[in-house]
Amino acid sequence: MIKPIVTSPLMLRAPGEDADPTDALDAQVGQDLLDTLEAHRHECVGMAANMIGVRKRIIVAVEGTRSLLMYNPEVLEGTGAYETEEGCLSLPGTRPCTRFRTIRVRYLDERGHERTGSFSGYMAQIIQHEVDHTNGILI
Template sequence: MIREIVHSPMLLRVPSEPAILGSAEDREIGHDLLDTLAANAERCVGMAANMIGARRRIIVVNNGARNMLMYNPEILEGVGTYETEEGCLSLEGTRPCTRYRRIKVRYLDDSWNERTITFTGFVAEIIQHEIDHCNGVVI
C-alpha cells in the first residue's frame, strides 16, 4: 500500500526500533515502503520506515536494477569520506553531509536471510542516508 510521507522533523528525529525477525507487521511495513518508493520513483531513490510513520529499522533503496528491501541494516565499515549535499522527500531543500565512498552493510533481506554486502558510489550514499533516518538523524 502506498503511504503518505511524513514531513515533521520532530517525528523524523525519533530513533527507530529494530524490525522483529519474521514479524508480519514488519513485513507489511517493508512492502508498503517498496510500494511508496515505486510511487515516488521520479523524485526519490530510497526511503526509511519512519518516512511513512513506522518507527522500525527498515529501509528500501534503488540500486539501479531494482528496489532492495533491508531489515535492520547496519554499517560495519566505511572507507573514503567525502563531502556532498543531499535532498530528502520528507524535507525541503538540500543539506551538506559527510559520506563514505564504500560501505560494508549487514542486514536481513526480504526473506529474513542475513546478508553482508559491500556497496559503493551512489547506492552507498543512499543507504547511509536511510540508515541516518533509522537513527533519528535528519539530513
C-alpha cells in the same frame, strides 16, 4: 500500499526499533516502503520506515532497476569519506553531509536471513542516508 510521506521533524528524529521481517506487521511495512518508493521513484531513490510514519529500522534503496529492502541495516565500516549535498523527500531543500564512497553493511533480507554486502558510489550514499533516518539523524 502507498503511504503518505511524513514531514514532521519530531517523527523523523525518533530512532527506529529493530524489525523482524518474518513478522507479518514488519513485512507489511517493508512492502509499504517498496510501494511508496515506487510511487515516488521520479523524485526519490530511497526511503526509511519513519518516512511513512513507522518507527522501525527498515529501509529500501533503488539499485539499478530493482529496489533493495533491508531490515535492521547497520553500516559496519566505511572508506573514502567525502563531502556532498543531499535532499530528502521528507524535508525541503538540500543540506551538506559527509558520506563514505564504499561501505560494508549487515542487514536482514525479507526472509530474515542475515546478509553482509559491500556497496559503493551512489548506492552507498543512498544506504547511508536511509540508515541515518533509522537512527533519527536528519541531514
